[in-house]
Amino acid sequence: MPTAPHPQNTDELYQALQENDRRPYGRTRTVTAEELAEAAEQFAEPRPLVHALLELQEAYTYGSEPRKSPVVFARLLTLFDEQPDVFDERLRHTLFWRFKWVANALIALPEIPLASLRQWLTEMRDRYEKAGLELQPCYAQAYRLAAHVGEDTHLAYELWAGRTRTRLSDCEACEICERALYHLDADDDERALRTWQPVLDGKESCQEEPARSVSYALLPLLRTGAADRARALHLSGYRACRRNPSMSGEVGRHLEFCALTGNEARGLELLAENRNLFDEVDSPLDLLAFLTGVEVLLQRVESLGRGELPAAGYAGRTWTVAGLRAEVRGRADDLAARFDARNGTTAHADRRRARLDRAPLLDALELTLRTRALDDVAPAAAPAVAARTAAAVPESLPELIVRARQLDEEGHPDAAACWARLRTLVAAPGYAHPDDPAVGPLARLRADLLEDEAGRAGGREEFDAAAALYEEAAVRYDEAGAAGHAALARACALLPAGGLPGEHGDAAEERAAALTAAHAALVRLHEEATGLAPYQEARLLRLRATALGMRLQASRDEEHVAPVLAEVDLLLAFATRHDITGQVSGARLLRAGTYAVSGDLPAAITELDALLDELKAHGPAWHLPRTLGLRGRVRFGLKDARAAHADLSESLRLAADWPSDAAGTARLHADLAQVCMRLDRPDEALRHLTRSAELELRHGSRFDAFCTYSNAAQLSLDLGRVEDCIALLDSVLAEPDVAAGELDDRLVAQLRLARARALHAGEDLKAATAEYAALAAESAGWDDDPGSHAMIAAETAMLLAEAGEFGPAREAAGQALAAHARDPRYEQLSSCLRELARLQAQHQGAEGLPDALALLADAGRIADEARAAGYRARGRDLDSALAYEHGRVNAYAREYETALTALEKALALLGEPEPEAHDREHVGEWAECVRLAALVEGLYLERPVPALARIDGAVSRLTALGHAEETESLTALAGRLRDEG
Missing domain, CATH: 1.25.40 (Serine Threonine Protein Phosphatase 5, Tetratricopeptide repeat)
Incomplete structure (x- = not known):
């Protein structure tokens, strides 16, 4: 199926090639490149074909299709030999650079004989010598081949690493990685990490770096005691390679890292996220590296006795850990054997064995905010119960039934484990009910189980379902002649029905009225009940x-x-x-x-x-956690946060002895998070928020859980823990009901919006822009909530402008304005439009001034609307902020007189800081406006005397008011004006 219009001329072809170059590597980009290469054949000029073939080879190389890359390069080489004049200096450089791509592609294919690999390196060397090029890149490829085969690499390494780099050498980051791997193969972790440091610190990077280096450095970092550094690099490095077929080996090493740090559950989660790699990786060498990492993970999970857990594997069937491990082992062993047969060594089998024989390096390393165990990935996992509880479940069926009822009568939390066991037994085929007067009829037991199920549904706030189950239980109790139980079940059915949602106004009144009616019904039922x-x-x-x-x-x-x-x-x-x-x-x-x-x-x-x-x-002891929890909340209300923290912490300690739902552990963690924020302990608060969310998830309160996760993500972002935030949201958004679209779409959008903001904060503008654009498109259909669409579209516009995409940014701003007309967002839209204007003027200067002024005109209309509506901004005053932005925009466009006039208007609107003013933001805004006005006046308009007078007056004013910090930039500018005057 065509993916792009067929170009009719070379201009259209070049435009299509540029558009394709902006696409991510993958099938769509590759298919489009194939179509464009075919289309380029129609033109008489050979140069468009060269460009199209280069794009196609790049798509094959980074799309993990090494079998096709050499074929395309052979065509390019033929064109070069036949028509060398077609290749200008840039194309010639690109051609010789890609000899290395072909060498790497051939190494990755075990069906290519070793003699052919050596012949290609000879061809590359001959071509370089004939072209008068330095040979360091050739020696680099010779070293790579030696390392791949498993020969003695010392001489090959010295011949390469001892030579001076050339214009055709691999980038600095890639060469650093190769040198570090040489030291790593020599078991010198310390030296390898010292070599890697510029790449791991972000000082050197390229298309594949630092993600490639990070994946290799994780285990050396652990072995040298740098676990925190390894954790941080795992988060950022994994995100850079996930789902990417050309970086499947890197993904495999991240899976191995999870397996060796007690993070088997996260490893299975990441495996599911990268399921596409089983079928999309066409490079046998990359596939071998990926499968070996997968096998390390699966082997570890199976060794823990959890081979029955589900695992994401090859498409077309359902896999368990044990089944997938057997499949992966067979395929990886075959690949290693094929490479070793081609190379005449045992290097690849040996490397596989070394990875599979590694023992865990740490018992537990908290990799993400969402710490999960293997029990959490089991299908339909039962709510966690204390180990002590399991021992309390009798083996004898009559004893189990009697025990469950006794515990339930006491309100004992251990009843839950007994009822769970009974549910399993009764549902099993061939269940035989005991003929025992102490147990009673099967109808009575079924009624008991329905009542327990109703209680659990009520705990999840599924009130209608709970009421229906209680009513059904009451009917069964009547059948069993248990009138008192029937009355109690009907009474329980009344309370959930009264629990109508609503918090304020009419909804609160309706809820109160419903509860009044429920109470009256309970009193009547109580008066009429017999046999209680x-x-x-x-x-x-x-x-x-x-x-x-x-x-x-x-x-x-x-x-x-x-x-x-x-x-x-x-x-x-x-x-x-x-x-x-x-x-x-x-x-x-x-x-x-x-x-x-x-x-x-x-x-x-x-x-x-x-x-x-x-x-x-x-006693009872199980009431202690909830009682301490309530006292902690009350003490927090009395503004004694330290005492509240002590109570809630003790409550959590005691709650560990009981099932978490019975002890209200999720609520305790949430309350403690709030207290920690008051005590300025945000990292501790973050831990409690995530634990609260995970418990809510386990207990079936999924909406509440995702809301809590959203709060945790925002807090982690506020703390600057960007990668933690992204990893948390990636994990949450991968939950089955989220992926299947079963969760509330607005809540999912909120989670995705938080992720987009985190990507932006992490300077991944490409991913952030894609997410914002998708959200803006989806929210455009929210007819009941245009205000949220206005906010999302505004943020999208600002991000597009930041990336220099001013046309699409203006379109997004137009969407925001249209939504704002239906549900005003004065402050957000004004801020967005001002920022778009600033970015456009800053990037384009005088050329961008008309568009920037048009944006400011829209912002002016919003300010007028806000004033007419009596709206008061919570942040900067809309009119003074607009005047200030007029000053900046005109200054970028070198319209300095207009800029100064606008800045003086802004100063007049702001007004000088008053002695009683405590608003530091207003003071800072005023000082910055003075600084910019003085800069324009003194430097650009070359009027230093009035500019210095302006500064001196402002400095005196700020100093007298005790705002010394705000004078620093003004004093520095004054010194500059005097020096240049």
Whole structure:
């Protein structure tokens, strides 16, 4: 299928070649290059064909198709021999440069005889000598061949590395990598890393560097104790090579790094992300390196006893770790054998064995913010439970059923493990229900399991599903003659139905009304119920109190406090009379929560202190984490962040003894993150946020989990941990329900927007622009939310302008303006348009002035609209900022008089800082405006005297107000004006 219009003349061909050159390497670029090379045959001039063939060879080389690259080069070489005048100096240089590409392509193909490889190097040397070129690149290729074959490389290395570099030598970064690998092969990690330093530090780079060097340096860094450095380079280096067929070997080394640092789960996640490489890598040498890395990972997972886990492998079938490892091992062994047979050595089999025999270098290295274990990648993984809990599950089926009911009656968290085991047994084919009076009929057990399932659905806030399951359980209980259980199940069905969403206004009132009705229904049901055991009646009283407590949370109405406390007193009296310990502490916890919601925090603390003393003395112990957690939240409300941190930390420590959903561990981590931010411990806060999100994910609260991950990503970006932010979002966005489009599209867009911002912060403008553009296109269809589209389109426009793409930037700004007309975003659009104008004038000078002024005119109209609407900017004043930008734009275009007039207008709008002014941003803005006005006036308009007077007045003013820092740039400019005057 054609991917581009067929060029009708050479101008169109060159334009198409330029457009193709901007595409990422891959199938689309390669197919287009093939079509353009075919199209170039029609023209009488040979030079367009040369350019098209060069583009095609590049697409094959970086698209990992080494078999095709030499064929294209042979055509180029024939053209050069027949018509050397067609090749100007640049084309000639490119031709001789690509002899090395062919040498590398031939090495990568085991079917090419070793004699042919040596013959090609001879051909390259002869051509270089005939052309009068230095031979260092030829010796470099000879060394590479020796290293590939596994010969003694010492002499070949000296013949290459001892020679002076030439214009045709590989780039500095690539040669550094080759020298470092020579030392690495000699087991000299320290020297290899010293050699690599300029590349790893980002001082030398190219198309494949530093990603290639990083992948090799990871293990030496670990072996020399630089684990933090290895972690950071893994994050940035992996992102540079993921999914790229021409860098599949690098991906394999990152998988190996995961396997050897206790990050097997991340390794499986990255393997899934790179599944395309199994089928898209056409280079046998690259494929061998990739498959060996894959095998190291799979071997490690299997050695941990998890060979049954799913793994992403070759298309067309479902793989387990064990099955894929066997497949990969066979293919990689075959490739290594083919290379060794061609080379007459055992080098490749030996290198494979060395990689596969490596022991883990670290038990655990936290590679990403999203730390995951192998249990997390298991399909339908059950919620994590404490190791102590597993031992509490009886083996005997009758004992298991009785135990589950006893624990459930107590409200004990260990009941969850028993019910989980019973669900599995009852669902198994051939289940035989015990004929035991202590167990009762199967209908009763099925009702129990439905009730447990309903409780878990309610915990995930799936209220309608929970209510339906409770109702179904009630019917089954009736069938089993368990009237008390049936009444309690129907009561539970009422509470989720009252939990309507809504926070403010009419929605909050509706929720409060629904909860009032739910409470009334619970009271009626309680009055009519018969055959209730004491623990069931206590639960009904607890549900009544809970309904009124939820109503108070929804309404915040002071009149709703007393009814809650009255219901709590009923529950407490009943539970105390019947010695139901769990409900006694539950009632007191409800009372403390009621005090907290009503604003009586001291009373809440008093109640919680007394309750904690009782729990420590008499239990139940599983209520301690939630009670401490509530006291921590109340203390935080009392602005005692340190005491809150102590309570929440202790709560988390105790929660480790119980299933995380029962102990509310996700909430504890989230609360502790908030406290850590107040204590200025953002890194600690970030850890708690990510742990909270992962627990929410495990418990099925996926929407909440992704919201928390979004907050964690933004915090990591605020902390400057750009690669951590990108890695976290990449992992989250790869979740199956996200990839399948099952998650809320706005939340996914929020995650992608955070990723685009992180890519921008990480200076990956190409990837950031692509993501922004995609988001802008998608959000254009958000008819119910044009304001968000305006924001995304504005950010897209600024990024395009930053990349010098002013036409597309203006189109994106037009989209933003159209959306703004429907849902105004005055400040964001004004800022965007001013920035576009500045960038265009800065890049294009006088030529870009008309377009820049047009953008500022749009910004002016927005300022007028904002003023008419009574809008007050939270940041810079729109009018003064606009005047200042007029000054900058005209200065870039050398319209200095106009620029000075605009800057003086900006100063008038800003007004001089006043003695009582504490707004440092306003002071800084004013000082910068003075500086730019003085610069234009003194240097460009050559009026140093008034410019110096302007500066001196500003410095005196700022000094008198105690803003010495803002005077530094002004004083420096004054010195420059005096020196040049």
